[in-house]
Amino acid sequence: xxxxxxxxxxxxxxxxxxxxxxxxxxxxxxxxxxxxxxxxxxxxxxxxxxxxxxxxxxxxxxxxxxxxxxxxxxxxxxxxxxxxxxxxxxxxxxxxxxxxxxxxxxxxxxxxxxxxxxxxxxxxxxxxxxxxxxxxxxxxxxxxxxxxxxxxxxxxxxxxxxxxxxxxxxxxxxxxxxxxxxxxxxxxxxxxxxxxxxxxxxxxxxxxxxxxxxxxxxxxxxxxxxxxxxxxxxxxxxxxxxxxxxxxxxxxxxxxxxxxxxxxxxxxxxxxxxxxxxxxxxxxxxxxxxxxxxxxxxxxxxxxxxxxxxxxxxxxxxxxxxxxxxxxxxxxxxxxxxxxxxxxxxxxxxxxxxxxxxxxxxxxxxxxxxxxxxxxxxxxxxxxxxxxxxxxxxxxxxxxxxxxxxxxxxxxxxxxxxxxxxxxxxxxxxxxxxxxxxxxxxxxxxxxxxxxx
Amino acid sequence: xxxxxxxxxxxxxxxxxxxxxxxxxxxxxxxxxxxxxxxxxxxxxxxxxxxxxxxxxxxxxxxxxxxxxxxxxxxxxxxxxxxxxxxxxxxxxxxx
Numbered sequence: 387x388x389x390x391x392x393x394x395x396x397x398x399x400x401x402x403x404x405x406x407x408x409x410x411x412x413x414x415x416x417x418x419x420x421x422x423x424x425x426x427x428x429x430x431x432x433x434x435x436x437x438x439x440x441x442x443x444x445x446x447x448x449x450x451x452x453x454x455x456x457x458x459x460x461x462x463x464x465x466x467x468x469x470x471x472x473x474x475x476x477x478x479x480x481x482x483x484x485x486x487x488x489x490x491x492x493x494x495x496x497x498x499x500x501x502x503x504x505x506x507x508x509x510x511x512x513x514x515x516x517x518x519x520x521x522x523x524x525x526x527x528x529x530x531x532x533x534x535x536x537x538x539x540x541x542x543x544x545x546x547x548x549x550x551x552x553x554x555x556x557x558x559x560x561x562x563x564x565x566x567x568x569x570x571x572x573x574x575x576x577x578x579x580x581x582x583x584x585x586x587x588x589x590x591x592x593x594x595x596x597x598x599x600x601x602x603x604x605x606x607x608x609x610x611x612x613x614x615x616x617x618x619x620x621x622x623x624x625x626x627x628x629x630x631x632x633x634x635x636x637x638x639x640x641x642x643x644x645x646x647x648x649x650x651x652x653x654x655x656x657x658x659x660x661x662x663x664x665x666x667x668x669x670x671x672x673x674x675x676x677x678x679x680x681x682x683x684x685x686x687x688x689x690x691x692x693x694x695x696x697x698x699x700x701x702x703x704x705x706x707x708x709x710x711x712x713x714x715x716x717x718x719x720x721x722x723x724x725x726x727x728x729x730x731x732x733x734x735x736x737x738x739x740x741x742x743x744x745x746x747x748x749x750x751x752x753x754x755x756x757x758x759x760x761x762x763x764x765x766x767x768x769x770x771x772x773x774x775x776x777x778x779x780x781x782x783x784x785x786x787x788x789x790x791x792x793x794x795x796x797x798x799x800x801x802x803x804x805x806x807x808x809x810x811x812x813x814x815x816x817x818x819x820x821x822x823x824x825x826x827x828x829x830x831x832x833x834x835x836x837x838x839x
Numbered sequence: 840x841x842x843x844x845x846x847x848x849x850x851x852x853x854x855x856x857x858x859x860x861x862x863x864x865x866x867x868x869x870x871x872x873x874x875x876x877x878x879x880x881x882x883x884x885x886x887x888x889x890x891x892x893x894x895x896x897x898x899x900x901x902x903x904x905x906x907x908x909x910x911x912x913x914x915x916x917x918x919x920x921x922x923x924x925x926x927x928x929x930x931x932x933x934x935x
Contacts, residue, residue, distance in 0.1 A: 388878070389850070389926065389929040389930065389933060389934075391880050391882070391889070391891050393929060393932075393933040394850055394852055394891045394929055395852065395889075395891075396933075397924075397928065397929055397932055397933075398852050398922050398924075401922075402920070402922070452902075452903050452904050452907065453903060453924075453925045454924050454925055454927075454928045455907075455922055455923060455924040456924075456928065636932040636933070637932075639931040639932050640928055640931060640932050642931070643927060643928060643931040
């Protein structure tokens with residue numbers, strides 16, 4: 387059956403008017419075979435592989451963009467978790483920083499804006515390489531622009547590594563001090579149940595169970611979903627869920643098509659389509675505004691959690707029907723600084739940190755891109771992280787935290803990060819939280835997975 | 840006998856204020872570069888011109904990028920919105 391004029395214009399309108407884009411194509415690259423006892427040899431191999439493949443990624447993404455006239459906004463690379471690669475090398479900060487600089491320069495040469503996977507899987511315990519790696523994060527991320535880090539600090543099957551969570555509170559403070567407005571902290575996310583195939587930064591990594599290469603796609607389209615919600619002001623929630631589902635089906639199919647073709651052109655395995663709704667600072671491209679279009683006065687007010695839960699479920703249903711390769715995070719991002727509706731809600735007082743945490747219980751992907759005063763104690767940061775990761779651990783889902791303690795700023799100030807990272811109002815936060823709890827360290831044991839109430 | 844090449848259909852859309860010669864200009868570009876027009880749907884809604892055109896670019900003598908550049912020029916000259924996309928995207932999105 388031929389495509390009708392209406393169908394053609396529905397697609398055209400999505401890109402022209404509602405910011406529909408392929409948010410990212412992320413090439414996962416295995417670097418395990420680059421490992422060496424000699425740092426220079428290791429870095430040379432890593433550099434070469436990233437530059438070659440990064441250039442290829444850009445070239446083919448441009449080609450596909452031309453063919454379908456759908457923007458592929460970001461082209462990114464994720465690598466095998468870096469602390470693993472550093473195991474055979476001397477456990478010094480200089481080694482870690484050298485790898486970070488190598489990744490940074492390779493990404494620059496290949497014109498890749500962010501490279502992820504600079505991280506460690508320490509959900510249960512830390513090797514001495516892991517410890518060294520985490521200690522070197524402030525220098526490594528402070529001295530590079532394009533490198534993104536992650537740490538997996540807990541899983542449902544292992545529990546939560548409170549040694550590492552305690553340590554990371556201090557690391558965040560140091561990293562914030564080393565970069566303007568603490569922006570370095572925007573380049574690292576900590577997780578519970580980190581996915582191995584997530585294409586979105588900062589948490590992208592090419593997991594140890596992945597093949598040599600894997601091409602993962604992050605679609606987007608909060609603007610498209612918002613538009614369809616606005617067009618249906620009178621239908622009940624059951625119908626609204628159907629409408630959202632159908633729209634997400636369409637945009638996921640576009641992502642699937644583009645992902646498969648990209649993978650074919652690059653002669654690599656097609657990995658996954660991540661169906662997360664990801665907002666940008668562009669007007670109308672906001673998840674908060676979808677919730678508001680659904681009828682909640684402002685995100686953060688009562689009703690938000692139920693609306694978000696329904697939105698998320700409809701997105702998953704539509705996406706799962708459209709592609710057999712759904713993966714990554716596939717949630718809804720509600721980053722404070724990157725979503726104009728979220729920013730407004732924090733400024734007006736409708737949204738606070740406590741409600742934000744509640745929202746993340748139904749939508750993934752965690753407390754993302756929110757700023758707190760620079761003098762927030764490390765134990766408070768660790769306690770926020772522990773709370774958020776516990777939600778993921780108990781509920782068998784991914785949660786993450788990306789918090790920016792902005793040096794010199796107080797509650798009520800607004801800090802401008804610029805570009806994709808947007809602006810963040812400094813949120814109100816306790817100056818003392820759980821110092822004795824965090825100082826106990828150890829491991830929160832894995833939870834029982836029966837008796838699920 | 841040479842094997843017949845598979846077709847490669849692209850969908851062109853035009854929206855804008857109706858003026859004389861829109862289709863003529865587009866068709867001239869297509870013909871000049873060996874692009875076969877396989878279908879045209881066109882409507883005038885009030886004074887608004889809305890059109891979709893399916894064109895087979897398999898024998899085209901220039902790349903999609905260059906075709907688009909030429910269409911962009913027509914769009915600019917005649918104050919129209921023109922898009923040009925491979926048809927697979929529409930099939931993927933609107934057909935199961």
